[in-house]
Amino acid sequence: MTSPEAGTRGISGQTLATGRTGAKRAGAAGGTLGTAARLRVAIPSVADRVATELRLQLAEGLLLPGARLTESTISEELGVSRNTVREAFAELAAERLVVRHPNRGVFVASLGPGDIHDVYTVRRFIEVSAIRGGGSPERVAAVRAAVEEGRAAAAVDDEEALGSANQHFHGAIVALAESRRLNTIMAQVLAEMRLFFHKATVDAHFYRSYLDDNEEICKALEAGELDRAGELLLAYLDRSEEKQSTVHGD
Amino acid sequence: MTSPEAGTRGISGQTLATGRTGAKRAGAAGGTLGTAARLRVAIPSVADRVATELRLQLAEGLLLPGARLTESTISEELGVSRNTVREAFAELAAERLVVRHPNRGVFVASLGPGDIHDVYTVRRFIEVSAIRGGGSPERVAAVRAAVEEGRAAAAVDDEEALGSANQHFHGAIVALAESRRLNTIMAQVLAEMRLFFHKATVDAHFYRSYLDDNEEICKALEAGELDRAGELLLAYLDRSEEKQSTVHGD
DNA sequence: ATCGAAGGATTGTTGAACAATCCGTAGATT
DNA sequence: AATCTACGGATTGTTCAACAATCCTTCGAT
Numbered sequence: 001m002t003s004p005e006a007g008t009r010g011i012s013g014q015t016l017a018t019g020r021t022g023a024k025r026a027g028a029a030g031g032t033l034g035t036a037a038r039l040r041v042a043i044p045s046v047a048d049r050v051a052t053e054l055r056l057q058l059a060e061g062l063l064l065p066g067a068r069l070t071e072s073t074i075s076e077e078l079g080v081s082r083n084t085v086r087e088a089f090a091e092l093a094a095e096r097l098v099v100r101h102p103n104r105g106v107f108v109a110s111l112g113p114g115d116i117h118d119v120y121t122v123r124r125f126i127e128v129s130a131i132r133g134g135g136s137p138e139r140v141a142a143v144r145a146a147v148e149e150g151r152a153a154a155a156v157d158d159e160e161a162l163g164s165a166n167q168h169f170h171g172a173i174v175a176l177a178e179s180r181r182l183n184t185i186m187a188q189v190l191a192e193m194r195l196f197f198h199k200a201t202v203d204a205h206f207y208r209s210y211l212d213d214n215e216e217i218c219k220a221l222e223a224g225e226l227d228r229a230g231e232l233l234l235a236y237l238d239r240s241e242e243k244q245s246t247v248h249g250d
Numbered sequence: 251m252t253s254p255e256a257g258t259r260g261i262s263g264q265t266l267a268t269g270r271t272g273a274k275r276a277g278a279a280g281g282t283l284g285t286a287a288r289l290r291v292a293i294p295s296v297a298d299r300v301a302t303e304l305r306l307q308l309a310e311g312l313l314l315p316g317a318r319l320t321e322s323t324i325s326e327e328l329g330v331s332r333n334t335v336r337e338a339f340a341e342l343a344a345e346r347l348v349v350r351h352p353n354r355g356v357f358v359a360s361l362g363p364g365d366i367h368d369v370y371t372v373r374r375f376i377e378v379s380a381i382r383g384g385g386s387p388e389r390v391a392a393v394r395a396a397v398e399e400g401r402a403a404a405a406v407d408d409e410e411a412l413g414s415a416n417q418h419f420h421g422a423i424v425a426l427a428e429s430r431r432l433n434t435i436m437a438q439v440l441a442e443m444r445l446f447f448h449k450a451t452v453d454a455h456f457y458r459s460y461l462d463d464n465e466e467i468c469k470a471l472e473a474g475e476l477d478r479a480g481e482l483l484l485a486y487l488d489r490s491e492e493k494q495s496t497v498h499g500d
Numbered sequence: 501a502t503c504g505a506a507g508g509a510t511t512g513t514t515g516a517a518c519a520a521t522c523c524g525t526a527g528a529t530t
Numbered sequence: 531a532a533t534c535t536a537c538g539g540a541t542t543g544t545t546c547a548a549c550a551a552t553c554c555t556t557c558g559a560t
Contacts, residue, residue, distance in 0.1 A: 042352040045543065047340065071511070081545045083333050086512090087340045090297065094344030102292040103511055103552045121429045125379040179371045185435060295512065321542070331514045336543090353521045353542055 046080055047087035053078065054088060058097055058108065059191065061198030065110030069098060095188050097195070111196050113245060120241040122189055124234060126182060127173050131221060132230040135176030140221055143172040147218045150211050162207050163197060169214050173233070200247055210236060296330055297337035303328065304338060308347055308358065309441065311448030315360030319348060345438050347445070361446050363495060370491040372439055374484060376432060377423050381471060382480040385426030390471055393422040397468045400461050412457050413447060419464050423483070450497055460486060 044052070054074075057063045069089070075082045089106050092098045098106045111119070134140075146169035153161035167190050174186040213236045220229035294302070304324075307313045319339070325332045339356050342348045348356045361369070384390075396419035403411035417440050424436040463486045470479035 045350075045352065047543090070509095072509095082511095083336075083513095083546090084544065086333075087337055090337045090340035091344050094341055100295075102295065104554095105511070118429050118431050121427060122431050122435075125376055125427070125432065129375040129379055177371060177375070179368050181368050181372050181439075182375065185372075189431075297512090320540095322540095332542095333515090333544095334513065354523095355542070 047084050047091070050074070050078055050080055050085060050088035051091040054092060055097065055191070059194050061194075063108050065108050065195055065199060067108045069106045069108065071105075096192060109192070109195060110199075111192065111248075113248075115192075116196075116244055116248065117241065119189055119192055120237055120244075122185070123170070124237050126186060126189075127170060127237065128230045128234050130174045130177045130182070131217070131233055132226050133177055134221070134224070134226050135178070139172070139176045139178070142175060143169065143218055143221060146172045147211075147214050150214060154208060154211055159201065159207065166207075166210065166214070167194070196244075196248055206243055210240070297334050297341070300324070300328055300330055300335060300338035301341040304342060305347065305441070309444050311444075313358050315358050315445055315449060317358045319356045319358065321355075346442060359442070359445060360449075361442065361498075363498075365442075366446075366494055366498060367491065369439055369442055370487055370494075372435075373420070374487050376436060376439075377420060377487065378480045378484050380424045380427045380432070381467070381483050382476050383427055384471070384474070384476050385428070389422070389426045389428070392425060393419065393468055393471060396422045397461075397464050400464060404458060404461055409457065416457075416460065416464070417444070419468075446494075446498055456493055460490070 054063070054069075063069070071082045071085050071089075075085045078085070089098060089100070093100050093106065097109055099109050100106050146165055149168060150162060150165035153165050171183075171186055171190060174182055213232070217229055217232045217236065220226075220232060304313070304319075313319070321332045321335050321339075325335045328335070339348060339350070343350050343356065347359055349359050350356050396415055399418060400412060400415035403415050421433075421436055421440060424432055463482070467479055467482045467486065470476075470482060
C-alpha cells in the first residue's frame with residue numbers, strides 16, 4: 001500500500017486505473033459530440049481489462065496451473081479495487097480459466113487426466129464437424145495461412161510460435177463454420193489447453209510431426225475432399241490426445 | 251423503495267442475504283468440526299445465488315429479452331448489495347444470457363435472426379456428433395425417458411412441460427458423450443433458446459409433430475443405427491430452425 | 501506426537517461515496 | 531415548427547473502508 005509500482009509478479013508496471021475514482025480530478029465537462037450515431041466501439045470496463053490482463057498472463061505461462069490469485073495482490077499490482085478484481089474473477093471462472101475454492105481463494109485451473117480427454121472430446125466434435133462442412137475460399141485460405149505460419153516458425157526454431165501457429169490452424173478450421181458461438185467456444189477450449197502446455201512442453205519432435213499432418217489436412221480441405229480431411233483431422237486429434245495424456249496426467 | 255418487500259417484478263419475496271453483513275451478530279464461534287475430510291459441498295456465494303435466481307427468472311420468462319436489469323432494483327429486491335449484483339451480472343454476461351451496454355446498463359439478451367442460425371449451427375455440430383457416437387445403455391435410457399416425458403406432457407396438454415421435455419431430450423442426446431464441457435455448452439445453448447421461446451410460443455401443432463420425430467430418432471439410437479439417427483436428428487434441427495426463423499426473425 | 505486454542509491473513513459482503521455518462525426535458529436559437 | 535443545447539436527475543462504474551466468517555499456521559498443553 002506504500003508504493004503502488006512495486007509489482008512482484010510480472011505486470012507491465014503501469015497501472016490499469018481509470019480516472020473515475022472516488023475523489024480526484026476537478027470536473028471539466030467539455031465538448032459535446034453532436035448527434036452522431038451511437039458510439040460503436042465502447043472502451044471496456046476496468047474489470048474487463050483486468051480479466052484481459054490476467055488472460056494474457058495465463059496464456060503466456062506467467063501464471064501456472066494451481067497458482068493462487070490473491071485479490072489484494074492483484075488489486076495492488078494493477079492499481080484497481082478488490083471489488084473490480086472480483087468481477088474479473090467472475091468472468092474468468094465462467095471461462096473455466098480459474099477455479100474458485102469458496103473461502104480459500106481462486107486458483108489457476110489445472111486440468112487433470114479427465115479434463116484432457118474432455119477437452120479433446122469437445123475438439124473432436126467441433127473441429128471435425130467444421131471441416132466436414134467446408135468453408136468459403138477466404139476461410140480455407142486462412143487455414144492455409146496457418147500452415148505456412150507453422151512452417152515459418154519451424155524454420156527459425158521458434159517453439160512458442162510453432163505452438164501458436166498450431167492453435168491458429170485449429171482455430172481457422174472451426175472458423176470455417178462462420179459461427180460466432182463456435183469460435184468463442186473454440187477460443188475458450190484453446191485457452192484451457194494453453195494452460196497446461198506451459199506445465200511441461202512436449203518435445204520438439206512431436207511438434208514437427210504435426211506440421212506434416214496439418215499440411216495434409218489442409219491439402220484435403222483445399223481439394224474439397226472433406227470426408228478425408230475429417231478423418232485425417234480425427235486421427236490427428238486422437239494421436240495428440242494420447243501424446244498429451246502420457247506427458248501430463250497419469 | 252420505501253418498503254423492501256415491495257418487489258415490482260415477481261421475486262420470491264424472501265431475501266437472499268446471508269448473515270455476514272457489516273455490523274450485525276455478536277460473534278460466537280462455536281463447535282470445531284474435528285479433523286474431518288474437507289467439506290465436499292460448499293454453499294454457493296451470494297453472487298452465485300443471485301445469478302441462479304436470475305437464471306431461473308430468465309428461464310421462466312419472467313424477464314423478457316430486451317428488458318433492462320437495473321442494479322439498484324435487483325439489489326433491493328433480493329436484499330443484496332449492488333456490488334454483489336454486479337458480480338452476478340458478470341457471470342450471466344459470460345453465459346450470454348444478458349448483454350452489457352457500457353454506461354447504459356445490462357439487458358436480457360435478445361437473439362436476432364443471425365443468432366438463431368448460430369445457435370442451431372452449434373446444435374447441429376454437437377448433437378449430431380453426440381448421437382453418432384452412441385452411448386451407454388443408461389444414457390440411451392435417459393433419452394428414451396425424455397421421449398416418454400414428452401408424451402406424458404402431450405397427454406395432459408401441458409405446453410410448458412412439452413417444451414421442457416424436448417429440451418431434456420436434446421440434452422440427453424449430448425449427455426451420451428459423457429463430456430462435462432459439452433454438457434455445459436449444451437446447457438448454455440438451451441438456456442439461450444429458452445430466452446426467445448417466451449417471446450412467441452410456437453403453435454402447438456408443431457410441438458406435437460416433433461414428438462414423433464423424437465420417437466423415431468430414439469428408436470434408431472436404441473437399434474444402434476447411429477448414422478441414421480444422426481441424419482434424422484439433422485433433418486429435425488433444420489426443420490426446427492426454419493420454423494423458429496419464420497416465427498421470430500424478420 | 502497429537503490435539504486444540506490463539507492469531508493472522510484472506511475471502512465474502514456490505515454500505516457509502518462520487519465521477520462519468522446517459523437520457524429526458526425545457527428553454528434558447530434559427 | 532424543427533432544432534440545438536444546456537441543465538438535472540438517474541444510473542453505471544469504480545473506489546474505499548469496514549467487518550464477520552473462514553481458513554491456515556503456529557504454538558503451547560496434554
